Amino acid sequence: MLGAPLGGSAATGFHPQKGDRIIVLGGAFAERMQHKGFVETMLHMSFPGHELSVRNMGWSGDTVDLMPRPLDFGSLESHLTTAEADVILLCFGANESFAGKDGLETFRTGLEKLIARLRNQKFNGKTTPRIVMVSPTAHEDIGGRFPDPRKHNYDLERYTRLISQVAKEQKLGFIDIYKPTRSKMRAMSKMTVNGVHLNDRGQRLLAEELTRQRYQPAFENLRRMIVEKNRLFFLRWRPVNAEYVFGRRKKPFGVLTYPPEMEKLDAMATELDRNIWAEAKRLGGVK
Numbered sequence: 001m002l003g004a005p006l007g008g009s010a011a012t013g014f015h016p017q018k019g020d021r022i023i024v025l026g027g028a029f030a031e032r033m034q035h036k037g038f039v040e041t042m043l044h045m046s047f048p049g050h051e052l053s054v055r056n057m058g059w060s061g062d063t064v065d066l067m068p069r070p071l072d073f074g075s076l077e078s079h080l081t082t083a084e085a086d087v088i089l090l091c092f093g094a095n096e097s098f099a100g101k102d103g104l105e106t107f108r109t110g111l112e113k114l115i116a117r118l119r120n121q122k123f124n125g126k127t128t129p130r131i132v133m134v135s136p137t138a139h140e141d142i143g144g145r146f147p148d149p150r151k152h153n154y155d156l157e158r159y160t161r162l163i164s165q166v167a168k169e170q171k172l173g174f175i176d177i178y179k180p181t182r183s184k185m186r187a188m189s190k191m192t193v194n195g196v197h198l199n200d201r202g203q204r205l206l207a208e209e210l211t212r213q214r215y216q217p218a219f220e221n222l223r224r225m226i227v228e229k230n231r232l233f234f235l236r237w238r239p240v241n242a243e244y245v246f247g248r249r250k251k252p253f254g255v256l257t258y259p260p261e262m263e264k265l266d267a268m269a270t271e272l273d274r275n276i277w278a279e280a281k282r283l284g285g286v287k
Contacts, residue, residue, distance in 0.1 A: 014089075014132050014173050016043075021053045021084050021124065025076075026091025028197060029137060030058025034234065036200050037226035041219050042207040044226075044276060048284025051277045053270075054226075055083050055233055064092045065110035072246045077121060079237070085123040087130045090114070093159040094136035094196070100155050104162055111166055119170075132173035135160040137206070138182035140192045149195060153182065180209040222279045229272035236265040 016022065024030050033039050034056040044052060057079065059067065067076065080088070092114075096107045111133075119128055136156055139149035160178040167174035181198075184205055185191055191202035198206060204215050239245045244254040245262070281287070 014087075014175055016047055016050055016052055016087060018050045019052075020050065020086045021055070022087040022089065023080060023083055023085045024054065024056045024058050024089045024091065025062070026058045026089075026134070027062045027095050028058075028060040029094055030056065030062075030089075030091040031060050032197060033058065033203065034230035035227065036203050037223045037230060038200075038203040038207040038215065039210065040226050040230075041223040042211040042213055042215065044222065044280040045213060045219060045284060046211045048280040049286040051273075053273050055237075056230055057083075057237060058091065059238075061095065062092075063095050063110065064090075064107065064114045070242045070247055072250075073242070074246070077117075077123070080118075080121070080123040080129075083123070084125070085129050086127070087132065088118060089132050089134055091134040091136075093163055094156070097136060097152065097155045097159045101158065104158065107159065108162055108166060111163070112170075115166075115170055115172070130173065131170075132175060133163050133167045134175045135163050135178045137196070137198060137202075138178050138185055140185045140189075140195045142189070142192065142195050146195050157182075175210070177206060177210070181206060184209070218283060222276065222283060225272055225276050225279060229269050229276065232265050232269045232272065236262055236269065 024033065040054050043054070044050075059069075061068075090111075092111065093107070096103055096110075099106070115131060119131060122128055136159065138156060139152045141149050156178055160176060164174050164176065166172075181191070181202070184202075191198060191205065193199045208215055239258070239262075243249045245258045246254075250258070
């Protein structure tokens with residue numbers, strides 16, 4: 001089950017319910033997960049009958065207390081409401097870890113404020129969101145002219161411990177991905193593109209570690225559908241011509257042209273969700 005080997009006891013792992021709409025928030029690690037879809041593929045194969053919907057709202061550079069957006073983009077709360085969020089995965093700590101020991105209390109304060117901001121809302125119109133906190137990955141030693149990661153890994157470990165502490169205090173789910181990625185990086189090489197961002201192999205190995213399942217060639221069609229669904233949602237969530245969609249140039253034509261296009265992208269992503277569920281059920285032998 002996802003989170004069981006990483007989150008400790010069953011109470012602190014990640015145990016989605018049927019029909020959950022899951023939102024991913026965070027920096028580059030979160031954003032990059034959507035492009036290859038390994039983690040999401042293995043999530044569906046862990047719960048093939050759950051009909052889960054995942055929307056990735058990760059944004060490279062985001063921190064717990066700084067999420068700059070284009071003009072009139074809309075609040076985080078408004079987008080989570082549109083997505084009808086049931087579960088929110090908070091993937092923070094990597095960017096903040098570069099502040100070292102001196103940044104720990106600032107990070108804690110920002111994390112607690114973000115949790116308080118989210119946990120009392122009812123984005124799905126019925127219940128408050130279930131929040132699961134995800135640690136940062138480890139920093140790989142890839143040699144050459146790249147930095148020696150030893151000090152940064154020490155800081156990443158401290159930030160992971162802090163995230164775990166906050167999750168325990170707030171009675172939230174917690175998934176530690178620092179330890180398994182650190183272990184894998186010690187045992188093998190070439191899991192990242194630059195030491196800190198997982199490559200395709202790293203994403204697959206992480207997905208396997210999280211779910212205790214091996215990625216199978218039979219999953220490829222499912223993964224490709226997930227990648228396409230993510231692409232469609234990305235175009236909806238972060239349109240290329242945002243200035244014309246909701247910015248200073250939205251009038252006179254953007255207000256007429258783009259809302260129907262955004263609705264169409266939502267509908268296409270939703271249709272792919274249904275196809276993803278059907279394929280996951282087929283692969284998982286669920287009727």
